Amino acid sequence: MKRVYVNEAWCLGCHLCEYNCAFANSGLDDMVLALKGRPIYPRIHVEEADKITYAVSCRHCEDPICVKSCIAGALSKEDGVIRIDQEKCVGCFTCVLVCPYGALAPNKDGVMQKCELCLQNTCGEPACVKGCPNKAIVYEERGEAL
Amino acid sequence: MKQYVIVGNGVAAAGCIEGIRGVDPNSPITVISEEEHAVYCRPLISYYLEGKTDLDRMQYRPQDFYEKMKCRVMYGRKALHIRHDVQEVEVDDGTRLPYTELCLATGSAPFVPPFSGLDTVAEKYSFMTLDDALALERGIDPTSRVLIVGAGLIGLKCAEGIVERVASVTVCDLADRVLSSILDAECAALMQQHLEQHGITFYLNDSVDRFEGHTAHMKSGARVSFDVLVLAVGVRANTVLLKEIGGEVDRGIVVDERMKTSVPGIYAAGDCAEGLDIALGQKRVLAILPNGYMQGYTAGINMAGGSVVFDKAIPMNSIGFFGLHAMTAGVYEGEVYEEKTETSLKRLFTKDDLLKGFILIGCDERAGIYTSLIREKIPLSSVNFEILKISATTAAFSPEIRSKKFGGVV
Amino acid sequence: MGVEFIYPEFEVIRNEARCITCRVCERQCANEVHSFSEARGMMISDESKCVNCQRCVSLCPTRALKIVKSDCVLRENANWQNDTIREIYKQASSGGVLLSSMGNPKPLPVYWDKILINASQVTNPPIDPLREPMETRVYLGKKPEKIQRTADGNLNCDLPPQIELSMPVMFSAMSYGSISYNAHASLARAASTLGILYNTGEGGLHEDFYRYGSHTIVQVASGRFGVHEDYLEAGAAIEIKMGQGAKPGIGGHLPGAKIVGDVSRTRMIPEGTDAISPAPHHDIYSIEDLRQLVYSLKEATAYQKPVIVKVAAVHNIAAIASGIARSGADIIAIDGFRGGTGAAPTRIRDNVGIPIELALAAVDQRLRDEGIRNNISLVVGGSIRCASDVVKAIALGADACYIATAAVLALGCHLCRTCHTGKCNWGIATQQPDLVKRLNPDIGSERLINLMTAWRHEIMELMGGMGINSIEALRGNRLMLRGVGLNEKELEILGISHAGE
């Protein structure tokens, strides 16, 4: 299955992926309108530590602990993609507590959101990948589960 | 062909069904469901009262779940006994269900202490099941003064769920603090303060001496007037089915890492089961949802002939009230790293080069990274703990671990 | 401020209506032009630091930025132009030699633009490269003067060492140190995929790139940095660098600050020491000394590697080339005065040397007049900008072209011409790890491959138009060229007729 992978060596820490993600999932076709003057709630997050930067989004685990832990049955796995039904989510944060990648976070209304590989928006391919200026983020197949 | 019988229809049962079907797509599964509802998650009942969900959205699985899983569900039925010698379950409608593999996912039941004068209280409720919540909903109105006995997870979620719908909510508990099973005094105080700001009144370190109609006489001498009483003192695992046939039962039904009980062919999962808590290093009932599902799933796979172990159980809780989230995991022993602000608190407990537990209040970002340190028993010497203390980030892991986590498929 | 103040050359224009304060500009500017003002809740700029590299412009997701030339100018004066006056101010302030990077930007004649290419009409058919084979392969190296036969009468097919190129373009010398590891990786990978060669420059060959050796020219320059036996053996050819078009007659100077880590190890000099390449090779003070070095290198590599001698195009280039052709060298590389550099004194870059077009024409004709053109291959560089430049160069008589500026442009260079500061925001002319990583060789090599593939297509189109289906038939085919707006002397040197003749 194709997943989003990030190569630390090429991540510039520019945070464009976060903005592209927030824009792609805004439902708007104007980035300025979507993002100007307000905090953003991206589904990808740039991890930064001493000289290291890389972006993290949902790994779409083979054995997704978030899905198994969701009290509302809002998280599910369809064709390998971990989806969230935001209507069902009650904002209990159990998924935040269990995800070992820190890939889930609430939106501005406290409802959980996560990377769904831009399958639910009009982007066509993951916006973080498309917009990464250094191809640090790629969308590709990397073989079987460990 | 196998014949599976699952007693109970909660999340552990759903996990069990999905586990079985992962291995065995066809053998019949029969579920005995005491409740008249398709599987839902009990913690949702407070969110229901709060209006954050509704009966439709509460469904844990899609409508066609049982159909797709080829399950027969006997709604409103209770399993009376296990005929172990003939491998049958005796149901209260007289049916005898033969099984080759049986899973007990019987959950727990509220424990009600023998308060004196309880029988004088007209409007009294438990808060375990959806039916309890629906009954409570019918019993309250905007003028109701509600007394909740028990300041644990259930009592407080109930308080949160109804506080906007009633005149007042008072919570009392014998313990000296809220959420005493998961929070220490300081953390509990922070949470209590937050709850009080949202209109909840507490009587702590105090308990009801006796009820008199609409009045609760507290041991401290205080009197609390109420219209509606909710009893949320505690729960007990439903273990009798196994106990009566001589299976090993402690606080719950004792299971191994494959969720097998001491009786061949019988498995147990969920709140009724007592498995290994790897944080504590002992068996105990971990009545939390993720464990319930994973135990059920593990049981299901093993019942169907697969082989998996579930050896990652740790206590963990994410509980939020009015937007303030408390997350806890593991055990609180060893050295403490602490960070505090007026509205947040972080405590990390480390011992023997491991993260043993944590309490996070109001600082929940990427908490799962801490949880994974406990679950995976990652030596702290292999990570940059100084960075981790400040924020939960995988950047603190070694390049090798990072590469494995993010380059491989997990 | 005061007399030393020079108004910034560029202005950063930020469209506030578009800026979403994502701070990409701030994070991407090594010159620290941009910053976020908490107090004002907006991005602000210090344009005095701006070099107009356009990194921020390119990465701004809402196109909120542009860099424009400042219109704060001195009174117009055709003689004392603004740049001239600024330079005087700078020197009056610093007392130093002015430094510049990349190629000569002055409006001197570009002869390529005054040469036009022929096409077939009626009497002979153009060839469609999409339908017919169109060959761009060339072999560089000395060709035997007379064929030999073995005792049984068969041809003796042994040849002196040759370089095979899939197309007549190579990446010319840029040292590891002057450009980054990732830039070298991009060039090496692209050259290998394309079937052409890149050139180490004088900074040695990083151990990681030995595996691209069959597509590498290893350079031996006056500083002899990084030269050892394995290095010479590693490449497909060895280039002796006598001069460089951007700075004929002077050596090089890579500041100690850039001699760090791998750069120091690859150059085989201690960290932090300045790498100074002398103006001359101190073992070559005349043509016969060059011959000795050519043969020393051939001896060292068992006569298996062609030796290239690279010189800057200077006034008597034809005579110099003739001397080189007789020195035993296999290939002459000539670098014209518009060639790029990582750093050169401005006055030298802008005033020394001659255009490559004239040098090439003169050298090719001279070697033919002497009957030795087939004894040596001719490679030219110094601002070959596009496929038609290549075609014109080949038709004037070159065997192949060297490109470097075009290659770094493909890698992202925006020609801000401040390589000498070492803070290249595009990750090319820098050794700062956070900047170097901005050039992902996956992208870099792909873009180089794209560029060369496009050029190759264009070369084939142009050849097809002329009815030529192999690059060999284009080489020295000056009849395919016509001049426009050139005087008799220029036409005579170029050996071409005027358009209409």
Added chain:
Amino acid sequence: MMKEGQVRIPSGCAIAAVVSREGKRMSGEMITNAMRPMHERSNGLGGGFAGYGIYPEYKDFYALHLFFDTRDTRKTCEAFLKEYFEVVHEERIPTRKIPEITDEPMIWRYFVAPLKSMLASLQVDEKEMVARAVMKINTEMKGAYVFSSGKNIGTFKAVGFPEDVGVFYKVEEYEGYSWTAHGRYPTNTPGWWGGAHPFTLLDFSVVHNGEISSYDANRRFIEMFGYKCTLQTDTEVITYILDFLTRTQGLTLREAANVIAAPFWSTIEAEQDEAARRRLTYLRTVFPSLLVTGPFSIVLGFTGGLMALNDRLKLRSMVVGEKGDKVFISSEEAAIRTMEPDAEHIYAPAGGEPVIVKVKEGAY
């Protein structure tokens, strides 16, 4: 307008040739007639013939055919010739006055042998000396032009249609074992007698139909070796290339063909025979500047045979046929049918595939 030598002349053309493998001599009438059906391929600005074996009585002497503008030029040239050669016979070449051919120059032939003393002092062989003399006359002696210079071979050419040129020169009166013919369609010249084809050097004669795109690359290369491309025609440069490759470099005709119409690299790489692959690679690598591109079909005449060759894309027509001991080559099959209505095995050789016909050893 400028004529050949002052400007590069591209042109289209008709070619024809015939050779007897048995060395049987044929009258020039047949080749003259062969050109008639290809009238449309010429435009009256040049035609010519080369016959091999036509001077049996002078076969050991170089037969120099010259055009002169004036009597003075002839005298000067003859003086020059006599400095270097023994002239055993000299005469006007017989012609017929016909209305189709006008403005003829003085047309002479000389049968000569290089003076031994000169050979010794110049340290060159006979052929080289003849070649140098030809180059010298053609480049330095204004108004004189050598248009045939081999042994036992004669070239006859003029401004006009080829069939008329044949009549003009009484070609039917000569008998040769091999003939080539050419009709010309130059595109930007007034036509000049010397510019007509065949183009010859020593016993090489070339008739060519095409316009090569590699011209200047070839010219500038070959001129490094003493050749002077005074006419600036394709035919001239191809003749010099063949002379250089075979006489100076010692390549066989087939090897020479592999240089000027080298196989594509892809073809070379697909070659199964390792030795052949090496040879072809070697030839392309060593003589890249002698690759001839653009359309051409040529017939090279030489003592004892013919070679026909098309450009490697076969951009010009050329067919080959045979009957008995005769082999026919022509731009069009019609020409072959004129020479031999029952010609057999007519085929169009592939681009770059040389057709080499040799006359039986000793029969010429």
